Amino acid sequence: GRSIVGSAELFGRGQRVITGGNARLSVFQRPHPIYIASGTGVNIVDVDGNNYLDFLNNFTALIHGHSFRPVLDRLHHQLELGISFSGPTKLEVEFAELLCRRVSYFDQIRFMNSGTEAVMYTIKAARALTGKLKIAKLEGAFHGGYGPIEVSLDSAPANWGPRSAPNAVPYCEGTPEWYTADTVVLPFNELGATREILEGNKDKLAAVIIDVLPQRAGLVPIDRSYLAFLREFTARHGIVLISDEVMSFRLSYHGAISRFGFEADLCAFAKIIGGGLPIGAVGGPSQFMLAFDPTNGKPLVPQSGTFSANPMSMAAGIAALESLSEQSFQRFDDLGEHACSSLTEMFRRERLPYSVTGMGSMFRIHLRPEAPKDYREAHAAPEQQEKMGMLIRALQERGVIVSPTCQLCLSTPMFTDHIDEMVTSVREAAQMVEAARLE
Numbered sequence: 001g002r003s004i005v006g007s008a009e010l011f012g013r014g015q016r017v018i019t020g021g022n023a024r025l026s027v028f029q030r031p032h033p034i035y036i037a038s039g040t041g042v043n044i045v046d047v048d049g050n051n052y053l054d055f056l057n058n059f060t061a062l063i064h065g066h067s068f069r070p071v072l073d074r075l076h077h078q079l080e081l082g083i084s085f086s087g088p089t090k091l092e093v094e095f096a097e098l099l100c101r102r103v104s105y106f107d108q109i110r111f112m113n114s115g116t117e118a119v120m121y122t123i124k125a126a127r128a129l130t131g132k133l134k135i136a137k138l139e140g141a142f143h144g145g146y147g148p149i150e151v152s153l154d155s156a157p158a159n160w161g162p163r164s165a166p167n168a169v170p171y172c173e174g175t176p177e178w179y180t181a182d183t184v185v186l187p188f189n190e191l192g193a194t195r196e197i198l199e200g201n202k203d204k205l206a207a208v209i210i211d212v213l214p215q216r217a218g219l220v221p222i223d224r225s226y227l228a229f230l231r232e233f234t235a236r237h238g239i240v241l242i243s244d245e246v247m248s249f250r251l252s253y254h255g256a257i258s259r260f261g262f263e264a265d266l267c268a269f270a271k272i273i274g275g276g277l278p279i280g281a282v283g284g285p286s287q288f289m290l291a292f293d294p295t296n297g298k299p300l301v302p303q304s305g306t307f308s309a310n311p312m313s314m315a316a317g318i319a320a321l322e323s324l325s326e327q328s329f330q331r332f333d334d335l336g337e338h339a340c341s342s343l344t345e346m347f348r349r350e351r352l353p354y355s356v357t358g359m360g361s362m363f364r365i366h367l368r369p370e371a372p373k374d375y376r377e378a379h380a381a382p383e384q385q386e387k388m389g390m391l392i393r394a395l396q397e398r399g400v401i402v403s404p405t406c407q408l409c410l411s412t413p414m415f416t417d418h419i420d421e422m423v424t425s426v427r428e429a430a431q432m433v434e435a436a437r438l439e
């Protein structure tokens, strides 16, 4: 077995000075998280010297894995020139040019420091531009920590309400009722019920916010016909269609919604576009981006940020994206397909009651025999959550890192061999979990 005493000790120290022991909920783990010392390519090494294959890549942000040479070189160069200034740099112009070239419907872009901020500014812009208040979101989709959108995710089934008309359930205790009163929740991929809800709210809706591959809602791709309806409905009623591509920008060189053949009005980016450094961005056609424009007086939505467009994040982002070609995405599709079919085939062969969802470089293992279709089906009951925790720890012991919901993602230095190794580890871990439960 692997020794993780160093991690246990750091967690003990952390518990005295950091609430909960470590400073980020998403990486909290019982009995304690693994503390990382370094990473190279597909591998990370923990403080006890154990090696892992990283299938989480800082929650999908590190598309090139760890210590990617072009990013490091750019960062070293920029480090000597200056880390941040109270003025713009050439890098932000170059980076904006790059992104607007790739995402064909973008005229302009602005930068922030996180996906949470990016989503927040798209919502503020939609409300300011339309003069309306309501926002609609897909049930179960995660869009970061901005209050009005932090609704109906990981809530107890007793609070869900009818499938065809989901309740807006606040995620955070202490949320005032008025804060989420204008948030409307749509049943994912259910066209009839969604049409009815939107019809009832159309005059008050500022925005419909979607993720074409919502991770927490099961990592199930949006139906084309459902997306076509949302695009047409929002355009017809003067509602801003926001695409949250914080994670799903991984799907395509030209943007996630573009992969489905559509364009958004405003789009939120983060994660991979920062090359591993903190970043957020909002882009879109100029008639929507003008919400942020200060050239004719105070903008509708003042957007700033001490570290927004800082040259380190710009430099890392440019290097990361310049090393991602259209062929890189084709390769992700092929490798991702191989991963999903290998896992599915293995579960069938070994009679393991598990299933897989996903698209492109992202996939998720579910502890149910049939792949879920939405948030409600993907939701893990307490007993399942316990089993999921066991599976994740068993994978860790075999040297494979996945997310707390058993989401996995690829990085460019990965090859078929890494995937096959992961599939073997999942088989062993799952068999161990199932055997333990029979005892």
Ligand code: PMP
Binding pocket: 059, 113, 114, 115, 116, 117, 119, 142, 143, 144, 145, 211, 215, 244, 245, 246, 247, 248, 270, 271
């Ligand atoms: N939107 C989506 C779809 C996300 O996956 C995340 C982060 N996992 C966010 C928004 C928030 O991004 P950040 O963590 O950078 O604030």
